[in-house]
Amino acid sequence: MSIEISNISKTFDSFKALSNIDLKINTGELVALLGPSGSGKTTLLRIIAGLETSDAGNIIFDGEDNTEKSTQDRKVGFVFQHYALFKHMTVFENIAFGLKVRPSKLRPGKEYIEKKVHELLALVKMEELAKRYPSQLSGGQRQRIALARALAVEPKVLLLDEPFGALDAKVRKDLRRWLRKLHDEYPITSVFVTHDQEEALDVADRIVILNQGRIEQIGTPEEVYDNPANPFVYNFLGNVNLFHGRVHNGKIELGGLKLDVPENTEAGDRDVISYIRPHDIEISLEPAENGFIAAAIIFIRAVGPIVNLEMKRIDTGDYIEVEISKEIYKKLQLKEKQTVYVKPKDFKVFIPEDYII
Amino acid sequence: MNLSIKPIKLKQQSVIPGFGLTMGITILYITLLILIPVAMVFVNSSTLGLKSFWEIAASPRVLASLRVSFGTAFLAASINAVFGLLMAWVLERYSFPGKKLIDGLIDLPFALPTAVAGISLTTLYAPNGWLGRLFEPLGIKISYTPLGITVALIFISFPFVIRTVQPVLHSFDTEVEEAAACLGASRFQTFRKIIIPELLPALITGFALSFARALGEYGSVVFISGNMPMKTEITPLLIRTKLEQYDYSGGTAVAAIMLIISFAMLLVINLFQWWAGNRHKMR
Amino acid sequence: MAGSIPLKTKYSNEINARKKPSGDSKLVRIVLIAIAVLFFVIMLLVPLISVFVKAFEQGTKVYLAAISDPIALSAIKLTLLTIAIVVPVNTIFGIIAAWAVSKFKFKGKNILITIIDLPFAISPVVAGLIFVLLFSTSHGLLAPVLNELGLKIIFAPPGIILATLFVTLPFVARELIPLMESQGTAEEEAALTLGASGFKTFWLITLPNIKWALLYGIMLTAARAAGEFGAVSVVSGHIRGLTNTVPLHVEILYNEYKFSAAFAVASLLTVIAIINLIIKNISDWKISQQFK
Numbered sequence: 001m002s003i004e005i006s007n008i009s010k011t012f013d014s015f016k017a018l019s020n021i022d023l024k025i026n027t028g029e030l031v032a033l034l035g036p037s038g039s040g041k042t043t044l045l046r047i048i049a050g051l052e053t054s055d056a057g058n059i060i061f062d063g064e065d066n067t068e069k070s071t072q073d074r075k076v077g078f079v080f081q082h083y084a085l086f087k088h089m090t091v092f093e094n095i096a097f098g099l100k101v102r103p104s105k106l107r108p109g110k111e112y113i114e115k116k117v118h119e120l121l122a123l124v125k126m127e128e129l130a131k132r133y134p135s136q137l138s139g140g141q142r143q144r145i146a147l148a149r150a151l152a153v154e155p156k157v158l159l160l161d162e163p164f165g166a167l168d169a170k171v172r173k174d175l176r177r178w179l180r181k182l183h184d185e186y187p188i189t190s191v192f193v194t195h196d197q198e199e200a201l202d203v204a205d206r207i208v209i210l211n212q213g214r215i216e217q218i219g220t221p222e223e224v225y226d227n228p229a230n231p232f233v234y235n236f237l238g239n240v241n242l243f244h245g246r247v248h249n250g251k252i253e254l255g256g257l258k259l260d261v262p263e264n265t266e267a268g269d270r271d272v273i274s275y276i277r278p279h280d281i282e283i284s285l286e287p288a289e290n291g292f293i294a295a296a297i298i299f300i301r302a303v304g305p306i307v308n309l310e311m312k313r314i315d316t317g318d319y320i321e322v323e324i325s326k327e328i329y330k331k332l333q334l335k336e337k338q339t340v341y342v343k344p345k346d347f348k349v350f351i352p353e354d355y356i357i
Numbered sequence: 358m359n360l361s362i363k364p365i366k367l368k369q370q371s372v373i374p375g376f377g378l379t380m381g382i383t384i385l386y387i388t389l390l391i392l393i394p395v396a397m398v399f400v401n402s403s404t405l406g407l408k409s410f411w412e413i414a415a416s417p418r419v420l421a422s423l424r425v426s427f428g429t430a431f432l433a434a435s436i437n438a439v440f441g442l443l444m445a446w447v448l449e450r451y452s453f454p455g456k457k458l459i460d461g462l463i464d465l466p467f468a469l470p471t472a473v474a475g476i477s478l479t480t481l482y483a484p485n486g487w488l489g490r491l492f493e494p495l496g497i498k499i500s501y502t503p504l505g506i507t508v509a510l511i512f513i514s515f516p517f518v519i520r521t522v523q524p525v526l527h528s529f530d531t532e533v534e535e536a537a538a539c540l541g542a543s544r545f546q547t548f549r550k551i552i553i554p555e556l557l558p559a560l561i562t563g564f565a566l567s568f569a570r571a572l573g574e575y576g577s578v579v580f581i582s583g584n585m586p587m588k589t590e591i592t593p594l595l596i597r598t599k600l601e602q603y604d605y606s607g608g609t610a611v612a613a614i615m616l617i618i619s620f621a622m623l624l625v626i627n628l629f630q631w632w633a634g635n636r637h638k639m640r
Numbered sequence: 641m642a643g644s645i646p647l648k649t650k651y652s653n654e655i656n657a658r659k660k661p662s663g664d665s666k667l668v669r670i671v672l673i674a675i676a677v678l679f680f681v682i683m684l685l686v687p688l689i690s691v692f693v694k695a696f697e698q699g700t701k702v703y704l705a706a707i708s709d710p711i712a713l714s715a716i717k718l719t720l721l722t723i724a725i726v727v728p729v730n731t732i733f734g735i736i737a738a739w740a741v742s743k744f745k746f747k748g749k750n751i752l753i754t755i756i757d758l759p760f761a762i763s764p765v766v767a768g769l770i771f772v773l774l775f776s777t778s779h780g781l782l783a784p785v786l787n788e789l790g791l792k793i794i795f796a797p798p799g800i801i802l803a804t805l806f807v808t809l810p811f812v813a814r815e816l817i818p819l820m821e822s823q824g825t826a827e828e829e830a831a832l833t834l835g836a837s838g839f840k841t842f843w844l845i846t847l848p849n850i851k852w853a854l855l856y857g858i859m860l861t862a863a864r865a866a867g868e869f870g871a872v873s874v875v876s877g878h879i880r881g882l883t884n885t886v887p888l889h890v891e892i893l894y895n896e897y898k899f900s901a902a903f904a905v906a907s908l909l910t911v912i913a914i915i916n917l918i919i920k921n922i923s924d925w926k927i928s929q930q931f932k
Contacts, residue, residue, distance in 0.1 A: 049833060050372065051372050051829055051832075051833070052372070070372070070832075071372050071829075071832045071833055072832055072833075072835045072836065072837065074833075075835070076833060077833070078829075078830070078833040080826055080829070080830060082826065084827050084829065084830040085827075085830075086827055086830070086831075086845060087827075087849065087930060088848040088849060097831070097834055097836070097844075098834035098835055098836075101831070101834065101835060101836040101837070101840050101844065102835060149830075149834070150833070150834075152834075153834055153835060371743070371744055371745070371825075372829065372832055373743045373744065373825055373828055373829070373832075373838075374838030374841075375740075375743075375838055375842075376740065376743075376744050379736045379737070379739045379740035380740040380744075380746075382733070382736050382737075383733070383736055383737040383740050383741075383752070383756075384752075386733050386737075387737075387755050387756060387809075390802075390805060390806055390809060391755060391756075391758055391759065391806070391809065392755065393774075394770035394771060394773075394774055394806070395758065395762070395770055397770050397773040397774055397781060398766070398769070398770055398773065400781075401773055440675075440676075440679050443672060443675060443676055443679075444676045444679065444680065446672065447672050447673050447676040448676070450664070451664075451669055451672070451673055453673050453677075455677070459676075459677070459680050461917060461918075461921045462680075462684055462685070462688075462917060463684075464917055464920060465684055465688060465913060465917060466684070468860070468863050468912075468913035468914075468916040468917055468920075469688075469867070469909070469910060469913040470863075470866070470867025470868070470869060470887050470906075470909045470913070471764075471867070471869050471870070471887075472867070472869040472887040472888075472890050472891055472906070472909075473691060473867070473887070473890065473906040473909050473910055474687065476890065476894050476899075476902055476903065476906060477687045477688075477690050477691050477694075477903075477906070478687055480690065480694060480899070480903075481686065481687060481690055487690065488682070488686065511683060512683060512684075512687065515683060515684065544664060544665075544668075569761055570760075572763070573761070573762060573763030573764065573765075573766070574763070574764075575763060575764050575765045575869070575870035575873075576764065576869035576870050576873075576887070579891075580891075580894065592763075593763045593764070593765040593766070593870065594765075596763075596765050596766065596769060597765050597870075597874060600769065600772065600874060605772075605773075605776075605779045608769060609769065609773065612763075612765075612766045612769050612770075615762075615763055615766055616762065616766060619761045619762055619763070619766075620761075622761065623757070623758070623761045627750070627754060
């Protein structure tokens, strides 16, 4: 089922949680709503589920307007951040709940419910735990039961609120791989909320980046990572180095560095911000060309295949983070306190005025 | 009923069903059973006129009863504050045989009918009673004196301070105490400078609840006080006496005074809790 | 009165209930425990025990005679009738009010809670008086209507029931509100997304979560309904065999110097109080288990 979110706005007291959100989610897609806390991502998810009503706009499921429909009638599966398992029911009863509360005409028979619950328990690999109570389960197990419970009613849409937020790092990684696999096998249209960019990049087909109640960018993980639409997205997805500079006649000056930026030719002569990812920086021992900036190495972390370097620019005193491969690190024989020369391989320039809202 | 309309309009949107129905029933019920009957006291008092109201309020017998009521309630609440704090501390911090039993029986005064408490305490503290006998040689009379009233009031308001202080002490982070000890504070300094300020809001709330409860108490006091006008007559008893003499306007006027005091106490307690809550939030 | 204690912290800190080390010296500890135990014994335990000792002072025969006396039996009957009406009415009200207060956010919530608490703050005598002012056939506001219809409320069982409804109104609501607020609405929301109706959500999700607190609230209501003295004393008129409840019967026996009989009847009320405490302790324990 496709979901169309059209012109949704929501205000709490005086706080504007969402303003004019437009978004289309295709059938069978797995979409991440990514943003910092307070960006409105959970509110948007709850509005899709009907747990919150919007002040304006429409929620359309498969071309049918659902804006006025109650939560019960929307047939969505919702997985809550803290699971919201029914404490006084066993795992089995929790999963069976959605089927058992159907009006008597639509309620399936006892055998069917039993079969269905066991299918779901098998799916989440927890057959042995059917008789346990939620308090006897680990966080990861609770999460899987919450998912099985949501799937029991055969929803057309699956909504997950920070599904891995309360789990520790290892379980988190396992579960999100498992969720991806599950989605590939049973492609239900799914939307999940997260504040963890790595999680979004790892799992989602498409990522919607939200900030202060607005959509900053929509795209596949590659698109948003490689071509961030604005400084916020750049900053939010992974580590970046920030350089203040000036564009002038299609060239950018960053310290003593002059580089061609043909796309900014029309910008005239003005101050700009440039973002460079740590792995897009090249290191040289000699100041061979004028395109290199002198920097002192402050700290080296050489654990694993990637070596992280922390540097300080000699001219401005700004800090730079650099990632290089172990091979290059060994070849250059870098030491702390050594002065080297760095040059960006790839960078993106933003003219600040464009992004002042 | 202005109040009854407002909340519905100013309610935040929610998917949980049943707000209109439950709120409607709640407001209807409290209006019929609480608001209208309580308002009757003020309606009836206002027909008296200010002058005769004042004459009743300022009459020596009423003033004397207020003095007895306030004096004994304040004394009882103070004693409960001290012993309640001590009991809460002992129950929360130490372990000793019989602790569970004591903790389980603390709420007895809330469950025991006041008349039962009244006859039991009166018999115990009478000059020939189990406990009164001990005080008789010292020339101290308890039953049928203000002291007896105080004893009854201590009993009926016994659990308040303990039950308000206990949870605070329970959630109190002992690391803070340990930190104080590491910084060289003596045990007494830690208690006075770290623990008491933390417990103070709960202690004051417990004291105020004790005091409010003691002020209105009737059932237990009526047996132990001896009910001598001007000496051991508490205000609720005076209202009762006036009603029995068919002095309805007099009784109602005194009841209005008591109600105003109750409202003021309630307001102070709520404001204080709000203030204490906010103070905590800021940290 | 139990309900009027603010319970904000009661349910929130069960997790960090680790054993607290105490830095107090042994002497301080022993002295403080001794004072606490002594105060407890004198103020609570001795009065409690004395009720039963006095009740059986003149033997089991006098005890049984006192509680099987026809006037005592009619007092017990009236008290049971009062309980049978007051407990269901105030239980249903308590659940409804707790739902409205704890599951929604609205302006004026604190005022509403304060009004629900009002019967706690009002002297029982005043609680009786307000119903006299409304329903007395000689002085009441509604006297003309009542006389016209030939209804008697004050100095009759309906007055006793009304006054008892008033004084026991807050108990169930005040037990449930803090618990339901601390439980939040997540489980109800989950039930709604799974397609449960409003009533099914309440019946299958909310009610099982509050059953122990509800039971304790009901017990408190019943105990107070059985034991209320001040308010009932004002509206009853003390007509023997007709408008006497158990506590009023205790008073009459006591004032007639039938002490053993008075304590015998009082012991019945005391047993109810003790059952009450047992249920409270079970209920507290069950709730703390739930929050683990």
